[in-house]
Amino acid sequence: MKYDYSNIESKWQKIWEEKETFKAVDDFSKPKFYGLVEFPYPSGAGMHVGHIKAYSGLEVVSRKRRMEGYNVLFPIGFDAFGLPTENSAIKFNVHPRQLTDKNIEKFSSQLKRAGFSFDWDRVIDTTEEDYYKWTQWIFLKMFENGLVFRDTALVNYCPSCKVVLSNEDSQGGKCDICHSDIVQKSKVVWYLRITEYADKLLEGLEKVDYLPNVKTQQVNWIGKSRGAFVDFAVKGTDEKLKIYTTRPDTIFGATFMVIAPEHPIIDNNKDKISNFDEIEKYREECAKKSEFERTQLVKDKTGVCLNGITGINPISGKEIPIYAADYVMMGYGTGAIMAVPAHDDRDYDFAKKFGIDIIEVIKGGDIEKEPYIGEGKMVNSDFLNGYTNKKDAIAKMISVLEEKGVGTGGVQYKMKDWAFNRQRYWGEPIPIIHCDKCGMVPVPYEELPLKLPNVNNFEPGEGGESPLAKIDDYVNCKCPVCGGDAKRETDTMPQWAGSSWYFLRYIDPHNDSFLAAEDKLKYWLPVDWYNGGMEHVTRHMIYSRFWHKFLYDIGVVPCDEPYAKRTAQGLILGPDGEKMSKSKGNVVDPNQVVDEFGADVLRVYILFMGDYGSATPWSDSSVKGCKRFLDRTFDLFEIAKGKGVTPELESAFHKTVKKVTSDIEEMKFNTAIASMMALINKIYEVGHLTTDELKTFVSILCPFAPHISEELWQMLGETELLSVSPWPTYDEAKCKDSTVEIVIQINGKIRDRLEVSAEANAAEVIAIAKASEKIAPLVEGKTVVKELYVPGKLVNIVVK
């Protein structure tokens, strides 16, 4: 018999909705569990099977927690500001608000069809005024605390779309939207001073439970390095050239200096540099190079020597040439380096190309052939000669530098300050007013939210300014401080803004006087378990940890880390084993699967297909196997009626409950499902079962396939909802078998298998083994060197 999944699933979805089964209550006396999944961007394409996988993991955990008696907060929302919506708004000439509402509706109905146990009363939408009011509020608090600043920077600009693009949208030097070439353009950029929190973000990792690779990715992203800043005098000028190095110990090997082409020292000494024209020309060439070319042509070093000025090594006193080259970036360190070609790959390449001296200061390699990066005995280095330990040499050098007043120890981070603006319409307006007299003035808190004005045209303006710049009513305003004429900032916040604090709003989504009430924050925080994609563990997670730490510092939130635990799901690949994409035509539509097999089958299959954290290809035929499993489970109801249970089956039940209980905690959903399948197979073999056992079975199945489980629960005569009934317990004693099969090995090779009592001790089992027909002749006449017994598993007899 096939069960009527379509009616059963809509029936229970309706009941859950009516009874508000999954509503989180603010009952502070109960133990809480806050499970968080990354809220989706509601694209026009609708949901993807990847979304289902991303939510199914914590869906199972949350459902189990509810059955275990926890007060569970398992919310969902929509991260709805962003470029794709704005682009289709332009394309179809529809307001992004309308598109967003339509897409959210589509997503919501699809999520409900999958039977997810989200609390639908707490849905948030980052584009709603009630929400972005608080995004702006946090921004103003950061402004107030000196974490917001403006600077000019080179940005990726698409001349055809007239739009400034993020690095992510301009990969390969081509515009993501129109595929034309991107140029570098100088623009005023808003920054958040995230680097101020670099150390706190690093230290915080020590006390959270993130997957190890999540942690290392964050550590690498922050990219802390220790080294020294050293001042080199510039001969012929009064200036000093400050450099950053992680290897101050190699300073005696510095044979030249390199500065970024944009380095200000060039313009400052225009008259002293005899080949200034040549340098100017080189700079132009560099500016024309896209980010793409600059990184692709890694091997091919270019540069120009600054004739007329030279650097003086403050330790050795040696005079060395200064080059401008684009392998040194203005954005890292001081934009200037001392080059030690003997012990650095890049400096070595450059020195070889330009015929500069290479001086060995660390023994161990052959610098004629290649630079030597490793450790070794120091030579040609005056007071450092003889040092063999890098750490000691660095410490010694730093102390000498400090003594002489020509340098200090210091740290640098790869992480840069967060460029926090976009020249776009569909984002949170930056609540700042520019006044000629008063400078940058924040919009007063009581005037928040600063609403996005309603416009009909979302095309960016000439030169890439925001569409908001074209609206005179919006731009022209009065200065809140002096009352004079002023102009509003027209840039909006980037997509990452709204998602940096959304987990706080879920805690108190309808609060209109604060972002969330203090007592509720105290109860629900931190998020107990956060699951999402690996692609978000650097940007999104670091940004939101930064915001959270800031909110902690100003006393808004009660803990300094937002997420206690972080896991990640793997991708679902197309049936061809490739990443799903429209252009490859290998995208699986979850709706079709629900239509054909039901939501329970979709959920079970997605969790069964492989390890939750790994990428696994989709297989239509394997989906059928999961359908068969649920069909057989449903049919069991008829088979089992009124029959007893065998002791063997009873033990199998306890084992299965134990396995499913622990597997869920480790996100080993695939083996949890496999063990339930094995149990069903066993029941069919035996053909006996009581209703109590069947109830236990549907209870552990419930988090995976909740609709069929509720239906069977009701058919078994229960009137309460299974979703809020207790999680079954198991008896450890009944998980053990009375007899066990022991493998008998001779010299590590399996020669026999014997059934023995589970209580037998080592000596008994070995005696039984030696007496066995197959083993006795193999031991006879030989010297037994060793006898090993692994309880309940095997005996290994080593003979000579």
Next chain:
RNA sequence: GCGGGUAUGGUGAAAUUGGCAAACACGCUAGAUUCAGGUUCUAGUGUCGCAAGACUUGCAGGUUCAAGUCCUGUUACCCGCACCA
């Protein structure tokens, strides 16, 4: 280049963390059943071999009574970062 990961039957994958390799599922083969069917059931299915048995976790070594698991080297692929001084 740097960092992280993966490699197991025809396929997706398991393996209590050093103790029976291939659980569970797909597919395939044979038979039964109901058909118009893509349904269901039973048996078989790592490779070689009639068999006893031997071999088998990308490749080459090593440690161990015992290695998919630990160590050394090597190859291929995937992901992240990328001239970070």
